[in-house]
Amino acid sequence: MKFITVEVDTVRSINLHTYNSLQFFYKSASGEPLGCTLPAIWGKLATSSSFHQRTEMIQEFNRSNKWGKRGISRVPVTQEVNVRPTPGKVSNLRDGSIVVEVGRVDMGQGLWTKVKQVAAYGLGLIKRDGTEELLEKVRVIQSNTLSLIQGGITGGSTTSESSCEAVRLCCSILVERLTALKEKLIEQTGTLEWETLILQMKSSLQLNQSSSRKLDPLQLHFRVRFLEYYLWYPFCFTIFISHAMHAYQTSVNLSACTLFIPEPASMHYLNYGAAVSEIVLIDFIFTNGEDVALQVEIEGSYVQGIGFFMFEEYPTNSDGLVTANGTWSYKVPTLDTIPKQFNVEILNSRRHQKRLLSSKASGEPQLILAVSVPCATRAAIVEARRQLGSWNGVVESNSTAFQLEVPAIMPVVKEWCGLDSVEKFLQWTMGTK
Structure with a gap:
């Protein structure tokens, strides 16, 4: 050989x-x-x-x-x-906190930590230097097959990458929705607080929902009679309609759900x-x-x-x-x-x-x-076997002729180094004298 x-x-x-x-x-x-x-x-x-x-x-x-x-x-x-298709969902609650869901499992690889960081980064674009402020408001919860129906498997080293991209897409949708009111809020107050922005959206949304709720015929009849009775309050009625229309225009869905589908050029x-x-x-x-x-x-x-x-x-x-x-x-x-x-x-x-x-x-x-x-x-074992070979008179090339199996546990390493190395050394020492 x-x-x-x-x-x-x-x-x-x-x-x-x-x-x-x-x-x-x-x-x-x-x-x-x-x-x-x-x-x-x-x-x-x-x-x-x-x-x-x-x-x-x-x-x-x-x-x-x-x-x-x-x-x-x-x-x-x-x-x-x-990279596989992956769902994600980001929701802004009334108190300004942010809830994130992804369709994969954190098994110690830091998935939730990364998703949390990307959510803060994505929503932080609504406000300059807002990432660090939002990071404390983000929490990740475990999804299920009803909240995210296309969760898929966790594996292949791309779980974090695809989940973070799904969350980023959700944040982009929410930032686009919030931008209009953000500019108006800055004009009115001169400042922008995340909680104020979300609360404003919630208030507008609730007002819009109350003004656009569908009524059955009986409710509609009594509502019309009520308005006819109070028509001599035209100013109040006008104010109500104005607020309702404003709420309709500014109301925002504060929850976004997406399915990230990688482009063919970046899938592999x-x-x-x-x-x-x-x-x-x-x-x-x-x-x-x-x-x-x-x-x-x-x-x-x-x-x-x-x-x-x-x-x-x-x-x-x-x-x-x-x-x-x-x-x-x-x-x-x-x-x-x-x-x-x-x-x-x-x-x-x-x-x-x-x-x-x-x-x-x-x-x-x-x-x-x-x-x-x-x-x-293995390189260290080779050196040990060369040393042992010099005491035995073995050809140096034979010191590398071994197969170190995996796992290379300590007993195997010791055996390849030579369990009788001390005896061989003593025999060599006695022979050279």
Whole structure:
């Protein structure tokens, strides 16, 4: 069996996707040439993480230490995602509070936080610098299949993106409805308070509803008789009609519901990212638009990926049934799984005008990038096996001839490093004397 001696990072750099290769593999999802940011991310990450300098430092460390080995790995990712139609609903209540509903589920990915921010941003356009003021007034409630009948599934990393766009569309409708009265209110009072604006709309709406309610024939008869009787109050009657007409003209529906349907050009697109892992140090660059994808979700997805690749072993019995029934035997990421130093950079690419704030999906692509952790672990194992091979007289190329399965749990890592390394070292020491 023969193995190439080229460094794995060199192989990845040679085979990095170009726009031409993306067109071949992903066709229409490849987008515009300027949107292919993977080569730029790859080079930028090498610079920002000092990848090549750290690689040399790690090599020097491994040469100088017999019992401690380090590894480093740089990994790119290109993932195609699909945006699905998503409903949303935004309602303004009488007290000025804002209620938002989306057809998807918040399962820890921060969906409701993002939706809340977008609602405040969208309605804040009615007033300069109004986003921060409105943020405290927004609350998200869980929808059901009656309030939003086209909820769909939660998954595919595009739930937040599509839900936020649905909410933004609702806010645009409401802002358009509120703009006319806003200008009139400013002319009358010189100021604009959100509660006053909403209360004015509510009052106008209630007056309009009371003046335009349909009457049955008997009610209509008595109403006509009543007006005939009081016709000698023409001034009061005129005032009533005037207010009724004004209410009809200014009344606004303070609830908006939309179904966001992505355009064909933006329904499929590619996500790019890259990560460098050095066991205790993580450097991360991911492409995105404005800060819709929260950094905390990126970090959380990455840590979840570390759990998948390094801890979460699912033992089975002879029948193929999983025997782990709790965290005693099934290890999930915990607080000490988070890297001591975790550098995350979001590359702001504003070229995606067809998507919400030029944003891209966050979630699964970052989880996949956590594969850099077992790759860095494998690099450290290779150094340990080379050290062991020097004591055994084994050919160096054999030190890389092993398959590190996932999850790379600690007992497996120790076994590949050599459980008898101390004995081999002592035998080698005695033999050289």
